[in-house]
Amino acid sequence: MKLLEIAHSRAGDKGNISTLSLIPYEEKNYQLLCEKVSIEKVAAHLKNIANGKIERFELPHISSLLFVCHDALETGVTTSLALDSHGKTLSSALLEMEI
Template identity: 50%
Template sequence: MLLREIAHARTGDKGNISNISLIVFDSSDFELIKEKVTPDRVKKWLGKIVKGEVLRYELPKLRALNFVLYDALDGGVTSSLQLEKHRKTLSSYLLEMPIE
């Protein structure tokens, strides 16, 4: 199963930091994503995009996880040469992650 089948996501940015909020559709799937979508796994999945640390914050009442991705925007929106400087598509890419 792909993560997008049980959750939706939204990406934000500040400076050279990106964050992805991952929200499950059904509260019964929250424990599953807590177990399967770890900071290490997110960092591996995003590959070379995230050069720094990945932190995860849990918001159980919202059925959500928030991942903070340090050094993920090539220096920040105003200095990056990337075509998609805000990296808003990171949330869509994360939703393609397979989970068991």
């Protein structure tokens, strides 16, 4: 199963950091996401994109996870040559992950 079947995500940018939320459609799947979507799993999945440290924050009150991926925007939104310099499409990359 792909993550996109049970969760949605939004990417944000701060300098050279990409933030990726991961939110289950049904709150009962929050624990499953906590178990299945580890930092290691995300690092392996985004190995071509996130070059630095990845942090994972758990937000149980809103049943959501937040991944903060450092060194993920090819120097950052203002100086990157990439087509999507904000990394706005990276939420779609995360949701392609198989769990």
